[in-house]
Amino acid sequence: MPFGLLKYGLSKEYPARRQFPASSEMKDRYDVVIIGGGGHGLAAAYYLAKVHGITDVAVLEKGWLASGNTARNTAIVRSNYLTPEGVHFYDESVKLFEDLSNEFDFNILYSKRGHLTLAHTDAALRTARWRAEVNKHLGVRSRLIYPDEIAEICPQLNMSRDVRLPILGALYHEPGAIARHDGVAWGYARGAFERGVHIHQQTEVTGIETDNGKVSAVQTNRGRIKCGQVIQAVAGMSSEVARLAGFKLPIRSIPLQACVSEPVKRFLDPIVVSGSLHVYVSQSSRGELVMGGSVDPYTLYQARSTLDFKEGLMGHLLELFPFLSQMKVLRQWGGVADMTPDFAPVMGETPVKNYWIDAGWGTWGFKATPVCGKRMAETVASGKVPELLQPFALDRFDRFEQLGEKGAASVGH
Amino acid sequence: MKIMTCPLNGPRNIQEFQCGGPVKAMPGAQDSDTAWADYVFLDENPRGFVREWWCHLPSSYWFIAERDTATDAILKTYPASELFAPEKTVGGSQ
Numbered sequence: 001m002p003f004g005l006l007k008y009g010l011s012k013e014y015p016a017r018r019q020f021p022a023s024s025e026m027k028d029r030y031d032v033v034i035i036g037g038g039g040h041g042l043a044a045a046y047y048l049a050k051v052h053g054i055t056d057v058a059v060l061e062k063g064w065l066a067s068g069n070t071a072r073n074t075a076i077v078r079s080n081y082l083t084p085e086g087v088h089f090y091d092e093s094v095k096l097f098e099d100l101s102n103e104f105d106f107n108i109l110y111s112k113r114g115h116l117t118l119a120h121t122d123a124a125l126r127t128a129r130w131r132a133e134v135n136k137h138l139g140v141r142s143r144l145i146y147p148d149e150i151a152e153i154c155p156q157l158n159m160s161r162d163v164r165l166p167i168l169g170a171l172y173h174e175p176g177a178i179a180r181h182d183g184v185a186w187g188y189a190r191g192a193f194e195r196g197v198h199i200h201q202q203t204e205v206t207g208i209e210t211d212n213g214k215v216s217a218v219q220t221n222r223g224r225i226k227c228g229q230v231i232q233a234v235a236g237m238s239s240e241v242a243r244l245a246g247f248k249l250p251i252r253s254i255p256l257q258a259c260v261s262e263p264v265k266r267f268l269d270p271i272v273v274s275g276s277l278h279v280y281v282s283q284s285s286r287g288e289l290v291m292g293g294s295v296d297p298y299t300l301y302q303a304r305s306t307l308d309f310k311e312g313l314m315g316h317l318l319e320l321f322p323f324l325s326q327m328k329v330l331r332q333w334g335g336v337a338d339m340t341p342d343f344a345p346v347m348g349e350t351p352v353k354n355y356w357i358d359a360g361w362g363t364w365g366f367k368a369t370p371v372c373g374k375r376m377a378e379t380v381a382s383g384k385v386p387e388l389l390q391p392f393a394l395d396r397f398d399r400f401e402q403l404g405e406k407g408a409a410s411v412g413h
Numbered sequence: 414m415k416i417m418t419c420p421l422n423g424p425r426n427i428q429e430f431q432c433g434g435p436v437k438a439m440p441g442a443q444d445s446d447t448a449w450a451d452y453v454f455l456d457e458n459p460r461g462f463v464r465e466w467w468c469h470l471p472s473s474y475w476f477i478a479e480r481d482t483a484t485d486a487i488l489k490t491y492p493a494s495e496l497f498a499p500e501k502t503v504g505g506s507q
C-alpha cells in the first residue's frame with residue numbers, strides 16, 4: 001500500500017477518478033424532476049434509481065452541487081430527539097449513515113464520537129431526562145449523566161462550580177457522530193449518475209406549471225421540462241420555490257452561522273453542546289474545532305457572516321474551555337436555514353398533486369439526508385407517503401398537530 | 414455591528430431589538446381553523462420586501478420596520494401609529 005500511494009502521488013497524469021461529468025444533455029421530459037442538488041435531492045435520486053429502478057430522473061441545481069446547506073453544516077449526526085416520531089425517523093438515518101461508506105465505496109469519514117448535551121439549569125436537566133427516557137424506550141442509546149461521569153468522558157470541560165452557569169448534568173448519546181458532508185453528497189451523486197440519473201448544474205427552476213391541479217412541467221433558465229412528478233428539496237429557498245407552485249409553507253428563512261479554528265492535535269473526542277450557552281463544538285478529523293450557535297435574530301436570504309455571532313459564540317465557548325483563549329479562527333460562514341415553528345421538517349404531500357415537498361430542515365437536516373432521500377424516493381415510487389413520514393405532513397399545521405421538537409434542537413433558539 | 418434606527422430612541426445596535434414577525438391582518442373569532450392556522454403558522458417569507466413588527470427591548474417600544482431580506486438593508490422604520498392610524502386603512506395581510 002505505501003508503494004501504491006507513492007506511485008499514485010508521483011504519477012504525471014492526474015490519477016483521481018472523475019466522479020461524474022460536469023453536465024449531461026438535458027431532455028425535454030423526465031418522469032421525475034428533483035429541484036435542488038443538495039444532499040437531500042441527490043439522495044432521493046440515488047434511492048429512486050437504486051431501490052426502485054426509476055432512472056428517468058433529473059436533478060436540477062441552480063448553482064454547484066451541494067453548494068447550499070449541505071456543504072455548510074457542522075455535520076452532526078444524532079437521534080436523541082424528543083418526540084417518538086422524531087426519534088424513529090432520525091434513528092433510521094443514523095443506521096443508514098453507519099453503513100454509507102461501504103455502500104458508496106467512498107469514505108464519508110463517519111466518526112462516532114458520543115454527543116453531550118450539557119444542562120446548566122433545572123429546566124435543562126428536566127428536558128435531558130425526558131429525552132433520555134423517550135430515547136431509551138425506543139431503543140436509542142441516551143442517558144442522563146452527572147458531573148463525575150461528564151468529567152471522565154470529556155476531561156477538558158471546565159467543571160468548576162465557580163462560574164456563571166455550572167454544569168449540572170448532561171444528556172449523553174453514544175451514537176452521536178460527525179461525517180464529511182460533501183462526501184455524502186458526492187457519494188449519492190456518483191451512485192445516482194452511474195444508474196442513469198441526469199444531474200444538471202447551473203439550472204435554476206423559475207416556474208412550475210400545473211394541469212388540473214397536477215404538476216406537469218417546470219420552467220428553468222435552460223428551457224422547459226415536462227415531468228410526471230416533482231420533489232422540491234431547496235432548503236433555504238423553500239418558500240420562494242413553493243410560491244412558484246402556488247402554495248405557502250410554515251417556514252421562515254433565517255441565517256445560521258458557523259466557524260472553524262486552525263487545526264490542532266486531536267484533544268476533543270465527544271461533540272459538546274450547550275443549549276443554555278448557545279454553543280456547540282466538535283473536533284474534525286483534520287483537527288479543526290467546528291463551532292456553531294443559534295440562528296440569527298431575523299429572517300434573511302443571505303449567507304453572510306457577522307461579528308456579533310463570533311463574539312457571542314467565543315464568549316460562551318471560553319466558559320466551557322477557558323484554555324482555548326489563544327486559538328485562532330480560520331474560517332467563518334453561514335447558510336440560510338428553513339426554520340419551522342415546531343422545529344420538525346415538512347415532508348410529503350402538497351396542495352399540488354404529484355408535487356412532493358422535502359423542506360423545513362432548518363438547522364437539523366444534514367443528519368436526515370439518507371433517511372429522507374430513501375423515504376421520499378419510496379413516496380414517489382409508490383405514490384403514497386410511508387408511515388414513517390406521515391407525522392411530518394404539511395397539513396399537520398391545519399390540524400394543530402405540531403411535533404414540538406424544539407427541546408431537542410441542538411441549542412436553544 | 415448593524416444599526417437600526419428606533420423611531421423613539423434613534424440609531425441603536427440591532428442587538429437591542431427583537432423582530433416580532435410580519436405585519437398581517439388577524440382573522441376574526443368567527444373565521445375557520447384553516448384561516449387561523451394560516452395566520453399563526455404559515456408565512457409568505459419573501460426574498461425581498463418585508464414589513465414587520467420590531468421591539469426596542471430596553472424601552473419596550475414596538476414599531477414598524479421595512480426591510481429587504483435579499484440585501485439585509487433596513488429601508489424604513491416608523492411608529493406603528495402611522496400604519497394603524499384610525500383614518501387610514503390597515504396595512505392588510507401580506
Ligand SMILES: Cc1cc2nc3c(=O)[nH]c(=O)nc-3n(C[C@H](O)[C@H](O)[C@H](O)COP(=O)(O)OP(=O)(O)OC[C@H]3O[C@@H](n4cnc5c(N)ncnc54)[C@H](O)[C@@H]3O)c2cc1C
Binds near residue numbers: 063073234
Ligand atoms: C451553519 C449550519 C450548520 C448546520 N449544522 C447541522 C448539523 O450539525 N447537523 C444537521 O443535521 N444539520 C445541520 N444543518 C442543517 C443542514 O445543513 C440542512 O438542513 C441540510 O443540509 C439541508 O439539505 P438540503 O439538501 O435539503 O439543502 P441544500 O444543501 O441547501 O440544497 C438545496 C439546493 O437547492 C438549490 N436551489 C435553490 N433554489 C433552487 C431553484 N430555484 N432551482 C434549482 N435549485 C435550487 C440550492 O442551490 C441548493 O444547492 C446546518 C446548517 C447550517 C447552515
